Amino acid sequence: MNRILFETEELETDGTVTLSGDRAAHIRQVLRAEAGQTIRTGWINGRAGTSRLLEVSEARVRLLPDHTQETSAPWFDLLLAMPRPKVLKRLWSQLAALGVGRVVLLNAGKVEKCYFSSQWLDPAHYRPLLVEGLTQAGLTRLPEVLVRARFKPFVEDELDTLFPGTLRLLAHPGPRGELPQAAGGALRPLLAVGPEGGWTDYEMKMLAARGFRLFSLGERTLRTDTACIALISVLEYGMRMDP
Numbered sequence: 001m002n003r004i005l006f007e008t009e010e011l012e013t014d015g016t017v018t019l020s021g022d023r024a025a026h027i028r029q030v031l032r033a034e035a036g037q038t039i040r041t042g043w044i045n046g047r048a049g050t051s052r053l054l055e056v057s058e059a060r061v062r063l064l065p066d067h068t069q070e071t072s073a074p075w076f077d078l079l080l081a082m083p084r085p086k087v088l089k090r091l092w093s094q095l096a097a098l099g100v101g102r103v104v105l106l107n108a109g110k111v112e113k114c115y116f117s118s119q120w121l122d123p124a125h126y127r128p129l130l131v132e133g134l135t136q137a138g139l140t141r142l143p144e145v146l147v148r149a150r151f152k153p154f155v156e157d158e159l160d161t162l163f164p165g166t167l168r169l170l171a172h173p174g175p176r177g178e179l180p181q182a183a184g185g186a187l188r189p190l191l192a193v194g195p196e197g198g199w200t201d202y203e204m205k206m207l208a209a210r211g212f213r214l215f216s217l218g219e220r221t222l223r224t225d226t227a228c229i230a231l232i233s234v235l236e237y238g239m240r241m242d243p
Helices: 022-030 085-098 113-117 123-137 151-162 201-208 224-240
Strands: 004-006 017-019 038-043 048-056 061-069 076-081 100-106 144-148 166-171 188-193 213-215
Touching (some): 017 022, 022 061, 085 224, 100 151, 166 201
Antiparallel strands (some): 048 061
Protein backbone atom coordinates (compact mmCIF):
# COMPACT_ATOMS: atom_id res chain seq x y z
CA MET A 1 0.00 0.00 0.00
CA ASN A 2 1.70 3.17 -1.19
CA ARG A 3 -1.25 5.28 -0.05
CA ILE A 4 -3.77 4.03 2.49
CA LEU A 5 -7.28 5.08 1.52
CA PHE A 6 -10.27 5.84 3.71
CA GLU A 7 -13.97 5.93 2.96
CA THR A 8 -15.51 9.29 3.86
CA GLU A 9 -17.95 7.58 6.22
CA GLU A 10 -14.98 6.40 8.31
CA LEU A 11 -14.35 9.98 9.42
CA GLU A 12 -15.38 10.40 13.05
CA THR A 13 -16.85 13.52 14.62
CA ASP A 14 -13.51 14.47 16.17
CA GLY A 15 -11.83 14.44 12.74
CA THR A 16 -9.99 11.14 13.25
CA VAL A 17 -10.15 7.76 11.52
CA THR A 18 -9.84 4.44 13.34
CA LEU A 19 -8.65 1.38 11.43
CA SER A 20 -8.54 -2.33 12.10
CA GLY A 21 -8.02 -5.29 9.79
CA ASP A 22 -5.68 -5.30 6.80
CA ARG A 23 -4.92 -1.58 6.71
CA ALA A 24 -4.04 -1.47 10.38
CA ALA A 25 -1.91 -4.60 10.03
CA HIS A 26 -0.08 -3.00 7.09
CA ILE A 27 0.70 0.10 9.14
CA ARG A 28 2.01 -2.00 12.03
CA GLN A 29 3.80 -4.81 10.22
CA VAL A 30 4.91 -3.40 6.86
CA LEU A 31 5.33 0.31 7.48
CA ARG A 32 6.37 -0.35 11.10
CA ALA A 33 4.96 3.05 11.91
CA GLU A 34 4.59 4.34 15.43
CA ALA A 35 2.44 6.96 17.12
CA GLY A 36 3.58 10.44 16.19
CA GLN A 37 4.72 9.50 12.68
CA THR A 38 2.88 10.43 9.46
CA ILE A 39 1.94 8.18 6.55
CA ARG A 40 0.52 8.79 3.06
CA THR A 41 -3.27 8.57 3.01
CA GLY A 42 -6.29 9.80 1.09
CA TRP A 43 -10.06 9.77 0.72
CA ILE A 44 -11.55 7.50 -1.91
CA ASN A 45 -12.82 9.85 -4.66
CA GLY A 46 -11.36 12.79 -2.76
CA ARG A 47 -8.16 14.52 -1.80
CA ALA A 48 -4.94 13.01 -0.55
CA GLY A 49 -2.20 13.99 1.87
CA THR A 50 -0.89 12.50 5.07
CA SER A 51 -2.23 11.30 8.38
CA ARG A 52 -0.55 11.57 11.77
CA LEU A 53 -0.69 8.40 13.82
CA LEU A 54 -2.28 9.05 17.20
CA GLU A 55 -2.38 5.44 18.39
CA VAL A 56 -0.89 2.18 17.12
CA SER A 57 -1.88 -0.97 18.96
CA GLU A 58 -2.80 -4.56 18.20
CA ALA A 59 -6.46 -3.63 18.56
CA ARG A 60 -6.54 -0.56 16.34
CA VAL A 61 -4.75 2.27 14.57
CA ARG A 62 -6.07 5.79 15.07
CA LEU A 63 -5.09 8.59 12.69
CA LEU A 64 -5.65 12.30 12.14
CA PRO A 65 -5.94 12.98 8.37
CA ASP A 66 -4.68 16.12 6.66
CA HIS A 67 -5.83 15.82 3.07
CA THR A 68 -5.34 18.95 0.95
CA GLN A 69 -3.76 17.58 -2.26
CA GLU A 70 -5.40 16.70 -5.54
CA THR A 71 -4.10 13.42 -6.99
CA SER A 72 -3.63 12.70 -10.68
CA ALA A 73 -6.95 12.59 -12.52
CA PRO A 74 -7.88 9.61 -14.69
CA TRP A 75 -6.41 10.19 -18.14
CA PHE A 76 -8.04 7.56 -20.39
CA ASP A 77 -11.20 5.47 -20.76
CA LEU A 78 -11.57 1.87 -21.85
CA LEU A 79 -14.11 0.09 -24.01
CA LEU A 80 -13.36 -3.55 -23.27
CA ALA A 81 -14.96 -6.62 -24.81
CA MET A 82 -15.89 -8.77 -21.83
CA PRO A 83 -12.90 -11.04 -21.11
CA ARG A 84 -12.81 -14.38 -19.36
CA PRO A 85 -13.71 -13.92 -15.68
CA LYS A 86 -10.29 -14.92 -14.33
CA VAL A 87 -8.67 -12.42 -16.70
CA LEU A 88 -11.07 -9.69 -15.62
CA LYS A 89 -10.23 -10.38 -11.99
CA ARG A 90 -6.54 -9.87 -12.76
CA LEU A 91 -7.23 -6.67 -14.69
CA TRP A 92 -9.26 -4.70 -12.16
CA SER A 93 -6.44 -3.54 -9.89
CA GLN A 94 -4.06 -2.94 -12.80
CA LEU A 95 -6.52 -0.75 -14.70
CA ALA A 96 -7.13 1.37 -11.60
CA ALA A 97 -3.40 1.75 -11.01
CA LEU A 98 -2.82 2.80 -14.63
CA GLY A 99 -5.33 5.66 -14.37
CA VAL A 100 -8.50 4.51 -16.12
CA GLY A 101 -11.51 6.77 -15.63
CA ARG A 102 -14.41 4.78 -17.05
CA VAL A 103 -14.56 1.14 -18.13
CA VAL A 104 -17.36 -0.16 -20.33
CA LEU A 105 -17.50 -3.96 -20.42
CA LEU A 106 -19.13 -4.74 -23.72
CA ASN A 107 -20.48 -7.78 -25.48
CA ALA A 108 -18.97 -8.75 -28.82
CA GLY A 109 -19.32 -11.50 -31.40
CA LYS A 110 -16.48 -13.58 -29.94
CA VAL A 111 -17.46 -13.15 -26.30
CA GLU A 112 -19.01 -16.10 -24.46
CA LYS A 113 -22.42 -15.06 -23.11
CA CYS A 114 -21.77 -16.87 -19.82
CA TYR A 115 -19.04 -14.35 -19.01
CA PHE A 116 -21.72 -11.82 -18.10
CA SER A 117 -22.80 -13.94 -15.13
CA SER A 118 -19.35 -13.66 -13.54
CA GLN A 119 -19.03 -12.54 -9.94
CA TRP A 120 -16.31 -10.16 -11.10
CA LEU A 121 -19.01 -7.90 -12.52
CA ASP A 122 -20.45 -7.47 -9.03
CA PRO A 123 -19.25 -4.22 -7.39
CA ALA A 124 -18.95 -6.08 -4.09
CA HIS A 125 -16.23 -8.21 -5.69
CA TYR A 126 -14.45 -5.80 -8.05
CA ARG A 127 -14.50 -2.60 -5.96
CA PRO A 128 -11.91 -3.88 -3.44
CA LEU A 129 -9.64 -4.74 -6.38
CA LEU A 130 -10.01 -1.25 -7.81
CA VAL A 131 -9.16 0.23 -4.41
CA GLU A 132 -6.13 -2.08 -4.24
CA GLY A 133 -4.91 -0.64 -7.54
CA LEU A 134 -5.41 2.92 -6.32
CA THR A 135 -3.45 2.27 -3.15
CA GLN A 136 -0.61 0.80 -5.19
CA ALA A 137 -0.40 3.82 -7.50
CA GLY A 138 -1.08 6.43 -4.82
CA LEU A 139 -4.30 7.54 -6.52
CA THR A 140 -7.75 8.23 -5.10
CA ARG A 141 -10.22 8.43 -8.01
CA LEU A 142 -12.25 5.25 -8.28
CA PRO A 143 -12.98 4.20 -11.88
CA GLU A 144 -16.58 4.11 -13.07
CA VAL A 145 -17.69 0.71 -14.38
CA LEU A 146 -20.51 0.15 -16.88
CA VAL A 147 -21.68 -3.21 -18.22
CA ARG A 148 -23.36 -3.39 -21.61
CA ALA A 149 -24.48 -6.80 -22.87
CA ARG A 150 -25.56 -5.56 -26.34
CA PHE A 151 -22.95 -4.21 -28.73
CA LYS A 152 -25.02 -2.47 -31.41
CA PRO A 153 -27.41 -0.51 -29.11
CA PHE A 154 -24.46 0.72 -27.08
CA VAL A 155 -22.49 1.91 -30.10
CA GLU A 156 -25.51 3.51 -31.78
CA ASP A 157 -27.27 5.01 -28.76
CA GLU A 158 -24.78 5.59 -25.92
CA LEU A 159 -21.23 5.85 -27.21
CA ASP A 160 -21.30 9.46 -28.35
CA THR A 161 -23.14 10.63 -25.24
CA LEU A 162 -20.79 8.91 -22.81
CA PHE A 163 -17.58 9.77 -24.68
CA PRO A 164 -17.85 13.08 -26.54
CA GLY A 165 -14.73 14.71 -27.92
CA THR A 166 -12.38 11.78 -27.38
CA LEU A 167 -9.38 10.38 -29.21
CA ARG A 168 -10.88 7.06 -30.28
CA LEU A 169 -8.49 4.16 -30.78
CA LEU A 170 -9.40 0.68 -31.99
CA ALA A 171 -6.94 -1.97 -30.84
CA HIS A 172 -6.55 -4.82 -33.33
CA PRO A 173 -3.63 -6.95 -34.54
CA GLY A 174 -2.11 -5.50 -37.71
CA PRO A 175 0.64 -3.27 -39.07
CA ARG A 176 2.14 -0.89 -36.56
CA GLY A 177 1.40 2.80 -37.06
CA GLU A 178 2.55 6.03 -35.49
CA LEU A 179 2.11 6.57 -31.79
CA PRO A 180 -1.22 8.32 -31.14
CA GLN A 181 -1.03 11.87 -29.84
CA ALA A 182 -3.86 14.13 -28.83
CA ALA A 183 -3.61 17.67 -30.15
CA GLY A 184 -2.04 19.61 -27.33
CA GLY A 185 -3.16 16.88 -24.94
CA ALA A 186 -6.73 18.19 -25.23
CA LEU A 187 -8.38 14.94 -26.27
CA ARG A 188 -8.81 12.16 -23.74
CA PRO A 189 -8.15 8.71 -25.25
CA LEU A 190 -10.87 6.10 -25.48
CA LEU A 191 -9.25 2.73 -26.15
CA ALA A 192 -11.36 -0.12 -27.55
CA VAL A 193 -9.87 -3.56 -26.83
CA GLY A 194 -11.60 -6.57 -28.33
CA PRO A 195 -11.88 -10.21 -27.33
CA GLU A 196 -8.84 -12.48 -27.53
CA GLY A 197 -10.23 -13.68 -30.84
CA GLY A 198 -10.38 -10.09 -32.10
CA TRP A 199 -13.19 -7.78 -33.18
CA THR A 200 -15.33 -9.03 -36.05
CA ASP A 201 -15.32 -7.15 -39.36
CA TYR A 202 -18.83 -5.89 -38.56
CA GLU A 203 -17.75 -4.54 -35.18
CA MET A 204 -14.68 -2.88 -36.64
CA LYS A 205 -16.75 -1.18 -39.31
CA MET A 206 -19.26 0.10 -36.75
CA LEU A 207 -16.52 1.50 -34.52
CA ALA A 208 -14.59 2.97 -37.45
CA ALA A 209 -17.78 4.74 -38.57
CA ARG A 210 -17.84 6.47 -35.19
CA GLY A 211 -14.34 7.82 -35.37
CA PHE A 212 -12.18 4.98 -34.09
CA ARG A 213 -8.85 4.57 -35.84
CA LEU A 214 -6.60 1.55 -35.72
CA PHE A 215 -4.01 1.33 -32.97
CA SER A 216 -1.87 -1.79 -33.19
CA LEU A 217 1.17 -3.24 -31.45
CA GLY A 218 1.82 -5.56 -34.40
CA GLU A 219 0.53 -8.79 -35.85
CA ARG A 220 0.70 -10.87 -32.67
CA THR A 221 -2.57 -11.84 -31.00
CA LEU A 222 -2.23 -11.25 -27.25
CA ARG A 223 -4.26 -12.25 -24.24
CA THR A 224 -6.62 -9.55 -23.06
CA ASP A 225 -4.71 -8.66 -19.89
CA THR A 226 -1.37 -8.57 -21.73
CA ALA A 227 -2.85 -6.49 -24.54
CA CYS A 228 -4.47 -3.98 -22.18
CA ILE A 229 -1.33 -3.34 -20.15
CA ALA A 230 0.88 -3.08 -23.24
CA LEU A 231 -1.53 -0.84 -25.17
CA ILE A 232 -2.11 1.52 -22.24
CA SER A 233 1.62 1.81 -21.59
CA VAL A 234 2.43 2.60 -25.21
CA LEU A 235 -0.50 5.00 -25.39
CA GLU A 236 0.61 6.91 -22.31
CA TYR A 237 4.13 7.17 -23.72
CA GLY A 238 2.76 8.57 -26.97
CA MET A 239 0.47 11.02 -25.23
CA ARG A 240 3.34 12.44 -23.19
CA MET A 241 5.63 12.99 -26.16
CA ASP A 242 6.10 16.52 -27.40
CA PRO A 243 4.14 17.04 -30.64
